[in-house]
Amino acid sequence: MGLVVQKYGGSSVADAEGIKRVAKRIVEAKKNGNQVVAVVSAMGDTTDELIDLAEQVSPMPAGRELDMLLTAGERISMALLAMAIKNLGHEAQSFTGSQAGVITDSVHNKARIIDVTPGRIRTALDEGNIAIVAGFQGVSQDTKDITTLGRGGSDTTAVALAAALDAEVCEIYTDVDGVFTADPRVVKKARKIDWISFEDMLELASSGSKVLLHRCVEYARRYNIPIHVRSSFSSLPGTWVSSEPIEQGDKQVEQAIISGVAHDTSEAKITVVGVPDKPGEAASIFRTIADAEINIDMVVQNVSAASTGLTDISFTLPKTDGRKAIDALEKNKDRIGFDSLRYDDQIGKISLVGAGMKTNPGVTADFFTALSEAGVNIELISTSEIRISVVTRADDVPEAVRAVHTAFGLDSETDEAVVYGGTGR
Template structure:
């Protein structure tokens, strides 16, 4: 008998039919002989509706009260799921974050999990019950207050429960049936991966892939939790996210796992990202400490800088240009902050460009395979796409391009790395609700 943790998102439990469908899936897992623990999100748009209500009564809602408010969303969905299971003749019990022992720090709205003490869940499992837990919420021991985990909170709840209960697998259900080599809405020939390493998944998620939240993948990697990303609307296997060592061992044992697509799985996937803007600081005095000065100002504005490129200094002027990328919605604050200190820093001008796109290729195989960047640049060159910035990690190469070129560039690169599947992955985009 395995212990399975499942997580269902808001779109999976958006209405009574969705809840009954989810309940049936849970019961099926139980019928197959497994212990089942389930983390659920709030129904559909509940969280947004509650946020709207809060905005109507208070311009800046008190964070403690906002968490109290939002945590009611998962209470509703979890109780309904438990009832639906009950009415199918199975014992089910729902637990709030605090009842489930999800202990967090006191940072309302973005609390970090500091401990998981699932004593009541173990008792319920021992008594043969299916356990339903409110995702997204926790409890601070010092203040004894309800907290919420912030974006991607329910995924994190599921992974944290899987870790604390030493579950065999953490199944994360959504309206997408797994992790693809690229976004199939952009690249119809993208194919679903059977397995991906958590390191690769982290890089893909950090660079535009949307199926799993970075935070949950990170937690899973640190605690050795195996994630299975799959669809609520299909019984097909999804994608296993496991650590790199386990992935390599699996590949050695079951070469067929990679399918014919992946005889040389140097690159696991291609991620595209339209969400960034580029700021170029022109004519920065080429003096030690100037870059630090600039990025201190940007950091104080609250912006999260991604890529940075500094031009080679022009000897004649003693000045250089520094470009960096950041999320589009953070650009105006950063620009304002820099402009306010132009005299102190001594730069000449600021250029803002929100028509860029970022393309990343990710693959653990890069560690041991040279030539990845050559293949990437060659493919882009053949496609006639100009590269504006480059950054690399151990298992990723990212380039900034014109936004208009991004989709075409991604298709060319996907083909160049041998990732194209045999059939179009049209199903990917079509299953959303």
């Protein structure tokens, strides 16, 4: 008998009907001879509604109390889901993150899992129960306070439990049919990916693909837990994320040269103008940014003008951190020594991801050719072993993504992508 961990996002359990539909699906997995652990997010917009309430009583809600508040959301959905399963004649018990043994550090609102001790889950399973577990939450090792894992935390809960319970697979149910070769809202002919390696999935996640978060994939790779991303609204197989290609029916899924095209319009670009081209200047700039606790993404330094000995340094960062970065740099302007700052939030990033790049030297050239033929101007370039990213005007992103998708033969014969609803957490 296998052990399966399933995770259902907020849009899958948005109302009583959704909960009953998910209950049926869980019972099916149990009937197929599996032990089943289902990790569940808060219903629909519950989390946003609770945050709204918090803001009504306090402009800066305390982290500890915000976590206490938000974890009420999963408590509601998990209890209802257990009731719905029992109503179908199967035994089920719900567990909070704390009861499930999800031990975290003490960083409220974005805690990290440091251990999972699922003794009660194991007992419940051994007694024939389906175990329902609250996603997104844990308990601090040091203070015994309730913590939350931050956005996408329920996926991480599911993968961490799958690792601790040595599950065969972690199924992530969402409102799309799987991971696509591009965002189906932008590329109608995007194809569902049958299998993708952990490495390619990590690159897609850090390049703007929102189906799985980086942290969750990283965790699955470390413990080698296969993830199956699929829709809770259909019974089609979804996308497998694992170390080795899986077999589907009698056909072996092969490693694609290119996995997909991701895009991201959530970043801004800051250009530091007139920086003296001497050792330590870049370090000084990025130390300032790091001290403000801002993560930067791409960095490019221009060749300095021989006449002046000055250069420009550009980097990208989340738009939400733009104000903070500008303030931090201005405050240290004299110490760093630069002329001025330029801030640009009308940029977009397009990334091509695929392990095949390493052995196919023409990929980079084909990528630039496709962009050029689509009339898209490139502002910044950065590459890794299995990814090429460029920054363009934000307006050019949809056209650029479609052009690259077509150029690399990723288009499907039909418009197959279906998007069902919002996104969970």
